[in-house]
Amino acid sequence: MEAVNLGESAVIATSSTQVDMLQNQLGNSVNIAIEPERRDTYPAIVLAATYLYSVEKAELDDVIAVLPVDSFVEDRFFERVKQLEKVLLTYNADLALVGVKPTYPSEKYGYIVPFPNQCDHEIMRVSHFHEKPQEIQAQDLISQNALWNCGVFAFKLDYIISRLKTTGLPLDYQELKKEYKQLPKISFDYEVVEKANNVVALSYEGDWKDLGTWNTLTEEMQSDIIGKGMLSEDSVNTHLINELDIPVIGLGVSNAVIVASPDGILFSDKATSPRLKDIVKEFSQRPMYEERRWGWYRVLDHTKYEDGQEVLTKRIGVIANNNISYQMHLRRTEIWTITKGEGEYILDHEVKKVKAGDVLKIPVGSKHAIKAITDLEFIEVQYGNELVEEDIIRICMTWEEAVRKVMI
Template sequence: MKLILLSGGSGSRLWPLSNNARSKQFLKVLKNEQQQLESMVQRVWGQLNTVGLADSTIIATSKSQVDMIQSQLNSQADLVIEPVRRDTFPAIVLAASYLYSVKNASLDEVVSVLPVDPFVEASFFERMLDMEEALNSSQADIALMGVQPTFPSEKYGYIVPEAHTQTNDYRVVNRFVEKPKESHAAELMEDGALWNCGVFSFKLEYIINLLKEKGLPTNYDELLEGYGELPKISFDYEVVEKAEKIVVLPYDGYWKDLGTWNTLTEEMAAGLIGKGQISPECDNTHLINELDIPVVVMGLSNVVVAASPDGILVTEKSASPRVKEVVANLVDRPMYEERRWGWYKVLDHSKFDGGNEVLTKRIGVKAGKNLSYQFHHQRSEVWTIVKGEGVLVLNGKMSVVRPNDVIQINKGEYHALKAVTDLELIEVQSGSELIEEDIVRVMMNWDEIEELCYASAN
């Protein structure tokens, strides 16, 4: 079996900790067996390792999330990267073409697709292994995983099976009901309906044939080149609802969608994360603070307080699902991002008359990691090293940098930096348009950068 993990989303339901670059699956608020903070994606990857599925897994994601996935999973995951954001149908068929034409997977291979962030026990992934047998024995087009409901929820979609197929192995699907009212959900539960947790399987041949029928290329490189022209539609609408025969496997273990603050805080490692204090009279109150200043909560119960460089949220837990709609017009550039080499925080962004902008960042580079060899068209930069030791490359010349060193980098000048020890610097950008897209990367690999410097010196 091959697995495709779907990693997408803008994360606005968990604002201000999540943003366009850091979706909910990357928030380090859970606790692992070593009592260390971990994210949802790190938890899932560890579970896949436990059941022996990690080596068979690829992650389909967008360009904005690549660095964070590589950072949190130590570059262990095989990635399929969307050149532009579309929807789940384009993402899944791109990943399927990668398995077919790049990894040379057999057309008989069973491929399972799931979100990257389910909060489940390891038994969930063990149950997924049964989907291969269900597909083979039922001759179905699609096999789904359905969670046994524990209460009539209005938040989830329901899979309604045929009444005469009540076996534990699989059930033939009759229909789908999307987020019903509570009273209707209770009736569906009586009829044996299951929560749709977004997990499904198919034979690789099924998707490859579908691509051929639609006149789309099955070769990964060709499909990638025309990716922006693929229909922006979900896999459910484009494939699942049109399938002739669908079966569902019931799962009666623990499963939860940690998509809102009230559900996430139920599973968090602690009531307080970061600098701050919650007074004793507060009941069922959580404080998550990513700022360098303390936050104190007094006299408030059933409340979430979340503070990050992107903003501050104070909400009753019952109201927290509405965060997405309330902050819809507040979305700006991400103020904090994790990258493959470390992280950065935006400290200040000012715009002046005449069109000039100044952006100040604090940047952390992990020991042994490096920033790419790059230049900018629209901005100059001043770096002040505040911690650690590194090697600077500026216009092909190498030098050692240490705390208190100041480096001036003008527009068009080529530069790179490698951290010998954990290194931090303050970067002040100045220019007419200060955007991440104004980075022209020449080289990523440090060995190649060094070779270029040696060649220039000789």
């Protein structure tokens, strides 16, 4: 997007758990509309629209383009996206989409089906949509000049804001976050796109791939194995991705994807891997690994005892010249054992240097923070009767402000 000068105007809609990772990768200046919870693409896009309207002060006549983050494309695809504004206004359409000209009858993608007998096959008025057809149906759709639906669409900001007005929900971003549960849990395609009457599609001919499933992602991997592990010679068209420190071995396994991470283990036939999204909806557990703006952490163990007490052990890494926020907890005691590097440490009204081998005890309710002078790692052991990430009161984020508060 930067290559076609779209980066500065971009807003990323994501959940709160992804914010630190995004800032770690893209910097703190990136605009982020934070979803209070996961509720599918329609609520996410509506919330992002209120961010543009109330925070960025966008005009109601401004044209907004929505793109998924998991597309694998060339820069000229984004040039096509830039043309959506002109197409939308020229055709006086409610929605303008980008559709990819199919290279084969795929069963993996949805199709945008145009009205018949249109002279222009570059910009077409849309008749209807067809979700993931069988190969024979897909071939027939292609003969009708149908395009792959890549989930890219544009509309005037007022198109969404006016819908929100009819519901009586707030137009202000911060206020809508408080009432986010009132928005229906449904995709933007089902709630808006497939119900719209005046839709046009702009065709794109070039490389495009949806990397939102394991079977498409593995097609772009340069190696069959990432991480510790082995696949036998008779394991054909199988990929192994291992984020753990222990090896994973696949014997005589074909057309499969094997993934091992701190959050779980997946063993799936590639053809059925798109069903994963529906299955994991039934699972709910805390993340076992997270990237943060200051570094990362990995949960090593979480034990719950019969008396209600819990012990949670983490390995935490802080990147040099970064710091964990000045904070306190109301339900847990923490013990930090520094295993690597040097840093500065605040506990209530004391600031001191720390290094590998130091052990630090943080009582319940104590204000604390740590800054890495060099890359720093420590083992954190939490003790309490309810160990959750929400048990945190952040007093300030920067080290300089934390030190000033200590000196008061």
